[in-house]
Amino acid sequence: MTDTPKTSRRNLLLGVGGGVALAAVAGGAGYAIGHSGDSTTATPPVEPVAGPPKYRSRPDLRTLPDVTITVPANATAPGYIFLTPASGAGLWGPLIIDDKGSPVWFRKVPDPATVAIDFKVQQYRNKPVLTWWEGTIGGTGGQGVGQGEFVIADENYREITRVRAAGTEQADQHDFVITPRDTALFWIYDPVPMDLSAKGGPADGVLHDGVIQEIDIATGKRVFEWRARDHVTLDESNAPLPQGDSAHLPYDYFHPNSVGLDADGHLIISSRHTWTCYKINKKTGEVIWRLGGRKSDFALADQAKFSWQHDFRRRRDGSYSMFDNGAGVTKERDYSRGLVLKLDEQKKTATFVREFVHPDRLSAPTQGSFRELADGGSFIGWGQMPHFTEFAADGKVRLSGHLPKDNQSYRAYKAEWSGAPLDQPALGLSVENGGVTVSVSWNGNTRVAKWRARSGSQPRTLTAAVEGPRTGFETRLTIPGTPEYVVADALDAAGKVLGTSSAIPVRV
Structure with a gap:
């Protein structure tokens, strides 16, 4: 690991030598804006309009967003849909809905300036649990950087525990994976002093390092850590440096947004700003291969190339999938898509298998998810575009819907879940x-x-x-x-x- 003098997170966010403050974003817009130069100013909550409550039995859920189903469910996979709506209305939290768009469960996250992100079903101690991230989000150049912690809740919606980063830093929101060892994998965006003059930045600049931590959930102890800057150089990045008065804000050169386990136990990750997915040796930390980007170990045909991507995963048949945004700081493709590739690690080729595209050919500059379902179908959350779509294995749309246009959901999932709250009707x-x-x-x-x-x-x-x-x-x-x-x-x-x-x- 690189031996770098430690500087406090607070000082770095204030800008080393620059005196420019990085504002925390209260309204969710901080991770919604994907284009260079967009503002990260806080969005004030919108006061609810007076009138009869949406639900007479639960008047506290007055501003819970309506979900519109545009393609009714047709032979869909069993389960519920998991969202984290975020808008200026100020009612943010994990939300479960059914195939008709009707709410099943919602919990508002604490005020002030707290959002929930990445709400899903996982296994902990061989039992199904709900997990999500809670915290605040800020960033530079419109890119979301989170400071928070992860919640694990049981079938009764009782909080089992909270998972926090080891050390002084806080966990980022982009991913949270519980492993079969009952450890948790997630990212930290760690601002570190860095000479950025080789990229045209200040010699006393700041770099946002992408750090993977693996934490034993029961004890909170760190069992593994990996730092991007030890293995990925600045010349791999496609992200522009902060300019002008913002030059001393952290340079988000890597912007990791997913981490997971490959079939052999090694790590697979996605880096949005290098347009690259990496496989990392879990024991040594060395990069086994790079897929995409400027130093790809695999040859990719035009149809297999991707950019500004999210959610890199291994599928059951051995192929790999991701949400290919195709847009971000720049626009490289007219539409976003769920992309499936087959890798030949001997011949170093990446073959296009299939793409899943929204009927309206949506382009999502930020966020997004793409997951395989148990019956062979796939489910896509379109991120900044507040849509979700379920596809059959052959690519046919069998369910589609969306949150209100002023909302978004970082990811969207579908999974089976059985909930038994302990309160009264x-x-x-x-x-x-x-x-x-x-x-x-x-x-x-x-x-x-x-x-x-x-x-x-x-x-x-x-x-x-x-x-x-x-x-x-x-x-x-x-x-x-x-x-x-x-x-x-x-x-x-x-x-x-x-x-x-x-x-x-x-x-x-």
């Missing part, structure tokens, strides 16, 4: 047209198939009942007349009671 009442409208929901419960509303004159003797199927996040039932109290039961497909709300008095 939520209940809201309104007296309308000579009866009582009962609005019921249970944030996160995936087993509710039907709802039953019981009513009467005393909380403990509520016998009159109406039932109806679950119709989305919130279901509405109508009770004739005006009883004194109402309670709601959540039922599974067999009619078993999963939970019961509090008894609520009816107020005319």
Whole structure:
């Protein structure tokens, strides 16, 4: 590893010798903007418009974004869709929806200036868990750099633990992978002093080094670390240096955005700013090969070339996939795509296998994800463009949708999940047209198939009942007349009671 004098993160973010502050972005725009020169000024939250709540049973979710399904589900893979909506509305957090676009679970992240990113299902201690990143995001040149930590939650949505970077730095948001050893792999953007004069920058400049840490989740101890600057030189970068008053801000030459395990246990990573995917020896840290970029070890035909990419992964058949943005600081391709390549490590060739393209040929300058599904299909989150698409193995679109246009979701995933929250169902009442409208929901419960509303004159003797199927996040039932109290039961497909709300008095 390079032996470099240590400088505090605070001093480096203030600019060594330059006195220019790097602002933390409060509104999510810091990782949305992908073009050089765009502002990273904080976006103030938008105050909710007064009016009736979206969900009478959960008025706190007034500004939860609506999801529009443009291609209805057709023979889709089982599971739910996992998003992290971010907009100026200020209601950011991990969100699960179904194939109809209806919310299943949402949790608002803490204020102030905190966002959630990279929400997905993983395995920890042989059990399914939810993981996501929480923190604040800033950056230079519009590129998102995170300072935060990772959350692991169980099927009851209880927090099991938080995973933090070892040392003084904080974890970046771009990826979080739990390994079969119950360790966690993630990135840190570490600002270090660097002579940038060879690139035309200041001799007393600052470099954003890309650092992989592997942390034992149970103990928090660091078991492995890798630094990009020890293995990747500045001449591999396609990113421009900060200019003018920003010249002393950290130069984000590498911008790593994914890390994972290859089939042989070595690491595979994506570096957006070098247009390169790397395979790294897990024991020695040496680069085994480079795919793409200025020093590629593989010959790539034009159809296989990529740029400004995200989410490099190994697929079950031995091929590799990535989300090829094709756009970023520059625009190299008219549209973004999910790209699948077959590598011949002996002949050093990379063969184009297939591309997955949005029906509207979207171009996403930042963010994005591309994952293989259990049934052989694929799922794409279009990043800065707030869309998601599920494809069959042959490339046919079998589901497509989007968040509101002023939103975005760094990644989007689809996975099976069974959630059983420990709180009670939520209940809201309104007296309308000579009866009582009962609005019921249970944030996160995936087993509710039907709802039953019981009513009467005393909380403990509520016998009159109406039932109806679950119709989305919130279901509405109508009770004739005006009883004194109402309670709601959540039922599974067999009619078993999963939970019961509090008894609520009816107020005319």
